[in-house]
Amino acid sequence: MKWYHIILYHLILFQSPLLAGEYSPITEQLKPNSITIIGEIHQHPESIKLFQELIRSYLKNNSCLTVALEINNNQQSIIEKIMQGRAVASDLKISSIIDQPALRNFINSMARLKGDGACLSIITIDSATENRDLFMAAQLMKNIGATPILALLGGLHSLKKVNWDLSMTKGHSYVAEILNKNSINVRSYPQVWDD
Numbered sequence: 001m002k003w004y005h006i007i008l009y010h011l012i013l014f015q016s017p018l019l020a021g022e023y024s025p026i027t028e029q030l031k032p033n034s035i036t037i038i039g040e041i042h043q044h045p046e047s048i049k050l051f052q053e054l055i056r057s058y059l060k061n062n063s064c065l066t067v068a069l070e071i072n073n074n075q076q077s078i079i080e081k082i083m084q085g086r087a088v089a090s091d092l093k094i095s096s097i098i099d100q101p102a103l104r105n106f107i108n109s110m111a112r113l114k115g116d117g118a119c120l121s122i123i124t125i126d127s128a129t130e131n132r133d134l135f136m137a138a139q140l141m142k143n144i145g146a147t148p149i150l151a152l153l154g155g156l157h158s159l160k161k162v163n164w165d166l167s168m169t170k171g172h173s174y175v176a177e178i179l180n181k182n183s184i185n186v187r188s189y190p191q192v193w194d195d
Contacts, residue, residue, distance in 0.1 A: 027058040029187055030065065030148040035140050037151045037176050039190035045102035047191055051152045052106050055120070056113075058150070064119035066143060067110065068151035070098055071124040073139065079122050082111045095126075098154070125151070137178035144184065151175075 030036055038054070040047035058065055071079070071094055081087035089104035089111075107122070114120050125139035126132060140149060156174055179186040 024057075026054055026187075026189065030058055030063075030150060031185070032146045032148060033144055034185040034187070035068075035144060035149045035151060035179060037153055037186065037188040039156070039188060040152055040154060041191060042098045042154055043100055044191075045100065047152070048100070048102040048106045050191070051150075052109065055110070055150065059113065059118050059120065062119070064147045065121075066147045066149045067120065067122045068125050068140060068143070068149055068153075069107075069122060070126045070136070070151075070153045071095075072126050072128055073124050073135075076124045079107070079124055082107060083114050083120075083122060085111060085115055095128075119147075121147075123149075131172060133172060133175045133178060136175045137182075140175070140179060141182065141184060 026036065038047070038051050040051070055065060055067060069079075071092065075092050075094070078087055078092050082089060082091070089107040092104070092107070094103065110120060110122060123139065123143055125136045127135035136153070140151065143149060153175060173181065176186055176188040
């Protein structure tokens with residue numbers, strides 16, 4: 001069994017928190033000029049909790065991290081105010097598809113981490129008007145650099161290669177696939193939750 005299956009196995013069957021060392025297969029891959037995508041099923045607070053624990057585990061090494069969220073890019077200025085302690089997550093306009101109390105609590109907790117000195121930034125990468133996958137991939141590529149990027153996106157956006165019948169899909173590539181085609185160092189981990 002591969003390590004990422006073990007992570008999901010723990011979360012699905014035992015619903016117990018993982019030990020910090022169990023995140024290392026993912027966090028050790030967070031390197032400069034890389035993007036790591038955690039694919040979630042929206043409205044699952046467990047996805048947010050896993051994402052938050054990955055961030056906390058990585059930041060224990062006093063490293064810097066950029067967190068990318070599937071929130072409309074027009075909310076970036078509010079995110080920056082939240083991270084500076086001048087606003088709160090309830091001020092954000094978030095699509096009802098992804099909005100949930102766990103996400104807003106997560107954003108507020110990231111601002112507290114930043115306030116406590118963590119080298120952390122959040123970027124909003126979604127668009128309501130354009131091809132969302134192309135836009136999100138472009139935003140991620142624009143922000144790639146010395147600080148690794150850890151993104152929380154819907155599960156489909158995390159797929160690197162899809163061989164579906166295009167008549168059954170939107171007919172375009174997903175974020176991870178676009179990044180992969182552009183030779184970006186991208187790792188993706190789609191989550192599967194058992195209801």
